[in-house]
Amino acid sequence: MMGTTHGEDRQTVEARRTTAPQLSVSDLLVAASTEPEQRVVRQLVEALLFEKLVPYQTRARSEDGSSACEAVFDVQLEFELAGRAYRCLAAIGAFDRVRIAQGTLVSLLAGEPRPVRLAELVASLDIATDARSRLHGELEQTVSLCRWNRENLCHQRASRRRLAFQQLESAIVEGHPYHPCFKTRTGFSLQDHQAYGFETANTFQLEWLAVARSAVRIAIPGEERKFWRQELGDREYDLLGARLAELGGDWEHYALLPIHPWQLRTLRGQLQGELACGEILALGCAGDRYHATQSLRTLVNAAHPERANVKLPLDVVCTSSRRNFAEHFVCTAPVLSDWLTSMVAADPFLSARESLVLLREYAGILYEPQHAALRGRFGVIYRESVCSKLRDGEAAVPFTALTIVESDGRPFIAEWVDEHGARAWAAQLIEVVLIPLWHMLVHHGIAFEAHAQNLILVHRNGWPQRIALRDFHQETEFVLDYLRAPESLPDFATIDPYFATVPDDDGYRMASTESLRELFMDCVYVYNLADVSFLFARYFALPEQAFWDAVRRQLHDYAHAGITDSARIEEVDSDSQEIVVESLLTKKVHDGDLLDFFEHRIRNTLHGSRP
Numbered sequence: 001m002m003g004t005t006h007g008e009d010r011q012t013v014e015a016r017r018t019t020a021p022q023l024s025v026s027d028l029l030v031a032a033s034t035e036p037e038q039r040v041v042r043q044l045v046e047a048l049l050f051e052k053l054v055p056y057q058t059r060a061r062s063e064d065g066s067s068a069c070e071a072v073f074d075v076q077l078e079f080e081l082a083g084r085a086y087r088c089l090a091a092i093g094a095f096d097r098v099r100i101a102q103g104t105l106v107s108l109l110a111g112e113p114r115p116v117r118l119a120e121l122v123a124s125l126d127i128a129t130d131a132r133s134r135l136h137g138e139l140e141q142t143v144s145l146c147r148w149n150r151e152n153l154c155h156q157r158a159s160r161r162r163l164a165f166q167q168l169e170s171a172i173v174e175g176h177p178y179h180p181c182f183k184t185r186t187g188f189s190l191q192d193h194q195a196y197g198f199e200t201a202n203t204f205q206l207e208w209l210a211v212a213r214s215a216v217r218i219a220i221p222g223e224e225r226k227f228w229r230q231e232l233g234d235r236e237y238d239l240l241g242a243r244l245a246e247l248g249g250d251w252e253h254y255a256l257l258p259i260h261p262w263q264l265r266t267l268r269g270q271l272q273g274e275l276a277c278g279e280i281l282a283l284g285c286a287g288d289r290y291h292a293t294q295s296l297r298t299l300v301n302a303a304h305p306e307r308a309n310v311k312l313p314l315d316v317v318c319t320s321s322r323r324n325f326a327e328h329f330v331c332t333a334p335v336l337s338d339w340l341t342s343m344v345a346a347d348p349f350l351s352a353r354e355s356l357v358l359l360r361e362y363a364g365i366l367y368e369p370q371h372a373a374l375r376g377r378f379g380v381i382y383r384e385s386v387c388s389k390l391r392d393g394e395a396a397v398p399f400t401a402l403t404i405v406e407s408d409g410r411p412f413i414a415e416w417v418d419e420h421g422a423r424a425w426a427a428q429l430i431e432v433v434l435i436p437l438w439h440m441l442v443h444h445g446i447a448f449e450a451h452a453q454n455l456i457l458v459h460r461n462g463w464p465q466r467i468a469l470r471d472f473h474q475e476t477e478f479v480l481d482y483l484r485a486p487e488s489l490p491d492f493a494t495i496d497p498y499f500a501t502v503p504d505d506d507g508y509r510m511a512s513t514e515s516l517r518e519l520f521m522d523c524v525y526v527y528n529l530a531d532v533s534f535l536f537a538r539y540f541a542l543p544e545q546a547f548w549d550a551v552r553r554q555l556h557d558y559a560h561a562g563i564t565d566s567a568r569i570e571e572v573d574s575d576s577q578e579i580v581v582e583s584l585l586t587k588k589v590h591d592g593d594l595l596d597f598f599e600h601r602i603r604n605t606l607h608g609s610r611p
Contacts, residue, residue: 035102036146040139041116042100044180045086047585048125049098052600054079056098061089072538073101082124084108086116093537094530094544095581096602097178118143131589135181138317138588142175142183148190149173149183149199159406161415165387165396165456166305169293170201172400177531179319179584185296186317187266196262198292203302205285206310207264209378210244210254211367212279218255219331219495220363220382227363228256231308231382236287243283254281257365258380260297260312261285267315267377274369294400294453295471297323298383305387309359311471313377320587324376326474327368328498328507333361333381333473335490336508340446340476343488349439349563356436357458357468359384364473386456386468394465399455402429403531411539416462422540425464427550429532432464433457434551435558437524442572443564445482447516449475451523452531477510477519482571517572518580518599526581526602548605555606579604 048054056079069089077090077100088105092098106113107120122136149155155171163171175182185193194200220227229237244254264282274280290299290310297314301307313324337360344350344358360383367378386396397412404412411417417425433455440446448454448469456468480486492508493500504511533547559569583598590598 036150037118037143038102038105038115039146040143040180041118041121042102042105043178043182044118044121044139044585045088045105045116046098046100047178047180049077049079050096050602051583051586053586053589054081058090058092069101069104070538072534073099073104081121082126084124087113091534093534094548094605095526095579097526097530097534099534127589131591134591135589138181138184138186141185142181144190145183145185145193145197146175148193153199155199157407159408160401160404161406161412164305165398166300166302167201168398168401169300170198170291172294172398172404173199174400174404176319177403178527179588181319181588184317184319188262188316192262196260196292196296198294198296201291203289203291204261205289206258206287206299206312207261207285208240208283208287209257209259209264209367210240210247210249210281210283211257211378213253213255215279215368215370216255216257217331217366217368217496218364219334220365221334224255225251232287240283240286244281247281247283249278249281255365257367257378258287258310258312259378260299260314263312263314263377267374270371270374271369280367294398298471300385306385307388308362309383309385309470311361311381311383313379315377320584325366325379327366327376327379328496328502329474330364330366330379330381332490332492332495332499333364335492335495336473336476337361339488339490340472343444343446343485344440347439347444349443350436353436355432355466356440357386357389357466358472359386359389359456359468359470361471361473381473383470386458386470389468390458393460394458395460396456396458396468399433399452399457399528402457403452403535405539411535413462414539416459417540419462422536422542423546423550426532426536426542426547427554429457429464430529430550430554433467434524434529435554436467437469437520438555438558439563441516441520442569444484445478445513445516445568447477447519448472449519449523450528452528454523455528475519476508477516478508479510479513479516482513482516482568513571514573517574518582520572521574521579521604522581525605526579530605552606574604575606575608576604577607578602 049056056077058075058077061074061076073089073091075090075092076087078085078087085108089101090098105116107116118139122132122139125132153173155173160168160171195202240256241251244250271280288304289302291302293300296318298309298311300309316323341358341360344356350356361381362384363382365380369375390396401412406412437448437450450469454469454471456470457464458466458468483489499507505515510516533544536542536547537544559566578601580599581602583600586598587596
């Protein structure tokens with residue numbers, strides 16, 4: 001097959017422009033999009049190509065005007081699967097991200113283009129039979145839930161630009177822009193999706209268990225009863241105490257633990273022994289009503305947005321992993337939060353800018369059943385709400401909102417960008433989002449899993465002000481020798497002996513600064529800001545090169561401001577020619593556990609250029 005191989009430079013592509021075959025209008029009509037199946041197909045192919053599971057070739061796109069497809073999709077891309085040829089229009093963007101123009105992907109049968117169906121595509125993959133069956137099932141569920149959302153919800157039929165933060169957590173129904181299993185919820189029925197999926201914004205009370213104190217670990221601030229009275233209110237706490245007394249228990253021998261109603265219903269049959277012997281007493285539902293966020297297992301208080309977000313284990317597979325707890329990271333969460341927030345508060349650079357907000361995970365409780373199969377399925381983490389951190393005139397939006405497109409065909413952020421200009425707004429976003437996270441990495445030696453779902457943008461009338469980071473209790477990493485103040489490091493082993501023996505790369509402690517760089521660049525650049533830069537290129541005529549030049553300039557300015565020793569910055573080596581990135585689809589294919597890591601190498605967009 002003629003064409004350029006993946007990685008060939010743009011000049012070579014341009015040189016062959018006149019000889020490249022074209023996608024005709026009839027090709028595009030044949031491949032006309034049938035959302036949502038075609039979105040799943042598109043993202044599956046993008047992931048296969050990006051993760052180098054399938055090799056591909058590119059040719060320059062013809063400019064004869066035969067296609068109405070946007071100019072940003074500037075190459076014709078070709079690949080083969082199971083002996084069949086495929087082609088589409090695509091863009092190969094920052095960090096080698098592959099993006100296919102919706103409706104242009106076709107397979108060729110006897111030279112004739114045909115639309116690509118999901119079952120055909122999955123059947124052609126050279127993977128184990130059980131993996132193929134599991135993957136196909138998860139992709140089909142994604143399609144099914146997307147169809148139900150389209151037919152029954154109105155989120156995308158009207159503008160979401162005026163919605164409050166809590167409403168946006170339900171209204172951003174698009175899901176992960178990269179992972180093809182972006183609506184997979186293995187274990188959920190359609191009825192469960194309606195009752196507990198974040199898209200419906202259905203509210204529900206938590207169920208409550210009383211658990212024998214010998215089987216529970218507790219890490220909460222202050223005195224336990226005072227904590228619960230503050231979280232629940234006197235009336236609800238007394239109600240649960242009365243129910244406990246009716247069952248023959250008391251607070252001296254039992255601890256209180258919330259549980260997601262779906263989790264209790266699903267696992268109740270496996271708890272018969274614990275219920276029969278009295279290790280667990282079911283107290284029923286109580287307290288405020290909650291609804292799910294985009295993370296599904298993290299719940300927000302529907303009536304009081306400023307109150308704590310409640311994170312509960314959920315025995316459901318979402319995107320790449322099952323959403324129960326990694327048990328060793330529950331009761332260390334408050335200590336980790338205190339350490340990090342103290343670090344930020346004492347930092348002159350961050351204090352002066354006031355641009356980084358850490359939403360503390362201030363309480364953790366873990367039930368440890370005797371049966372190993374039930375470990376990690378019962379616990380809770382209480383986290384500060386961003387709504388409690390907003391100042392007068394500020395508002396918050398999930399970072400995922402920044403790359404969604406509204407029903408009018410324009411991005412969610414279009415009005416903000418129109419007012420301030422694409423270059424100015426992008427530069428402010430980079431300064432507010434990137435620089436505080438970069439400072440935490442190179443100055444303090446701390447890296448976070450700061451992908452879009454873990455970030456919240458705080459703005460004032462659309463102008464970025466601060467970035468809030470959430471859900472860092474498990475994916476915070478450091479290298480002991482690279483910590484700026486290792487003497488301040490908490491002794492996590494006193495909370496959980498696991499940390500006394502855990503090897504590097506399985507806990508918070510990494511083996512090398514290269515691991516920190518990988519986490520940082522993977523989350524912040526490759527699967528986050530690269531989506532923003534592509535949106536600016538597609539809708540605001542700001543080339544991706546210009547966006548990443550702005551990133552380089554701000555990193556350059558930081559490096560020359562004398563804030564952090566140059567040797568520390570150089571040790572991270574963020575401008576290496578290639579970087580390692582996590583292979584999310586590969587992990588899915590291999591059914592990887594939560595801490596399993598699959599990787600591939602890509603070109604580094606920040607390599608070799610100067611501001």
